[in-house]
Amino acid sequence: MELCHYLPFFQALPPAEQSALSHAAVRRRVPQGTLLHNGSADCLGLLVIELGQLRAYMTSDEGREITLYRLFDRDICLFSASCMLSSIQFDIIICAEKETAFWMIPADFYKRLMERSVAVSNYTNQLMASRFTEVMWLVEQILWKSFDQRLARFLVEESALEQTSLLITTHEKIAAHLGTAREVVTRMLKYFQSEGMVRLTRGAIELLDLKRLEILAQI
Structure with a gap:
């Protein structure tokens, strides 16, 4: 299945933007255990998962981990492009829990696309809100x-x-x-x-x- 079927905003883009996005996206497949994003140390880009399972987690100063959320088929990983999100002030690590196939959209390209397209900007804001809702649910679980x-x-x-x-x-x-x-x-x-x-x-x-x-x- 092509990338266009995984992005809800794709059909709202002009044909030229659709073509540019399709060419900018890089298809990758990684084995289980691959570290894809290591907090603020890198900015891989937006990940669109075709098949597999990713884990997003944080570590304490003592090295203790906690899972924030997981990503599965057809999910989109926004925080792997956290360098383009100025509001993100904490480090998230992302690794492959299973062999995973995905498209990687470079962060700088996606940022320009977001600035030019209301549909992309709105979708990104909705996605960010959804992820933070998951994190807040986790906080409630820990507290209560x-x-x-x-x-x-x-x-x-x-x-x-x-x-x-x-x-x-x-x-x-x-x-x-x-x-x-x-x-x-x-x-x-x-x-x-x-x-x-x-x-x-x-x-x-x-x-x-x-x-x-x-x-x-x-x-």
Whole structure:
């Protein structure tokens, strides 16, 4: 499928702008684990995801990570072009959680396009508002939800995402997603296991009672 099918504003552009955008966009494919954007250290450009999965996260001064949001097929990653957004004052890191194919639109080109087109500017503002809404939801979860609720929700959502009750992951990876220490995750998972909700094995977590986890997560 061509780039034009992934950009809601494409048909609103004049033919010359459509052609310029199609030529400026670079198609790439990266393996799992690829670091695509490292905060203010670089400005890769706007990423339009064709197929795959990206993770946007932040790190503390102590090196602790927390996942802000994830991006999937047909999503658009704006913060990989954060250098063109003067209002962005914090560093976001973006990596590929799975093999990912995407188009990269250079930041300087997209900025000029945004300045010339009301449709592009409006879409960009809507996209930015949507991402900040996700981040604010995360802040609310951290402030007002207990850790057992947050962990249960993570497990349920991972199960839905991977379409399996057997999650191949580690306690350390879960801790990175939830912004806590591995020991905290391990302690809570062992409690879940004692309650019959999960079974823990090396490098994997099997969800035994999805309904109870959903109730705990208040989904």
